[in-house]
Amino acid sequence: MSSLQPLIDQYLNHISSQRGLSPVTVKNYQRNLTEFIDLLSKKQIIDWVDLDSQTVRFMVKELHQKGIKARSIATKLSALRSFLSYLVQYEYITSNPAKGIAAPKLDKPLPKNLSVDEMFQLLDIDENDPLSIRDQSMMELMYSSGLRLSELVGINLKDIKLSSMELMVTGKGSKQRLLPITESAVTAITLWLKIRPEFCVPGEQALFVSKQKNRISVRNVQDRMEKWGLKQSLPSHINPHKLRHSFATHMLESSGNLRAVQTLLGHADLATTQIYTHLDFQHLSEVYDKAHPRAKRKK
Secondary structure, three states: OOOOHHHHHHHHHHHHHOOOOOHHHHHHHHHHHHHHHHHHHHOOOOOHHHOOHHHHHHHHHHHHHOOOOHHHHHHHHHHHHHHHHHHHHOOOOOOOOOOOOOOOOOOOOOOOOOOHHHHHHHHOOOOOOHHHHHHHHHHHHHHHHOOOHHHHHOOEHHHEEOOOOEEEEEOHHHOEEEEEOOHHHHHHHHHHHHHHHHHOOOOOOEOOEOOOOOEOOHHHHHHHHHHHHHHOOOOOOOOHHHHHHHHHHHHHHHHOOHHHHHHHHOOOOHHHHOHHHHHHHHHHHHHHHHHOOOOOOOO
16 A cells, blocks of 8 residues: 555645645545545555546445445545546546546534423513514514515514504515414514604615615524523524524424414425424433433443
């Protein structure tokens, strides 16, 4: 294997001295490239000129089978690709066999959500100034009905019927859906409607308005929710999408009805909603592991 390592050492010296990369970055390149040397030993390849694209694919597959995450494999493959480009540049090899080889599809991150207790903590606002009343009504409504941020800011007065606890929203593709709203949201919005005229000019149709006396903006809602997350001492960053994800997760945990949650969220494809089944299973697994006397799992 001695014929593989010297060129890597030469490359590491190059990126350190010629390209000025930091010692930490160079160390990462070294670790990733050394791992490929170990994999090449299985194929009895002792010279970089013998490396072909089929072997690169084999190594990527090996890494994937070892349980290495897709993002880490992509990083390792990028290091190999850069090293091989260096060998092409100095005419040690004629082409880069890693060029065009893709890493496994990156894992889609699971949506982040708040626990039920954290949601109650966020919504337990005891301030009664006008902005606090407005903000609480926005957060209550978003969590009540699992709204997208764009749907929340797009709500008009005519879209909400407090007497029947219903809300009509316009979602993606201009598709409308009728949603129920909670009693807590009705109470909060009722308080907001009493002081709303102070914030808007006559004839304004938007349910939620800003101090500029027009429809509240997406950015304004994001900023206000982030502020309340800090003010209510939540352990994680709060944003509007997190309230929607929390709604979906809590509904699925309580009902188990994936189709109903799909309809409430306005998902055209059930597969989009199924991401929450992973969250639900995580929750069930945690309960299971804590409760079952023989559920100690290997980490």
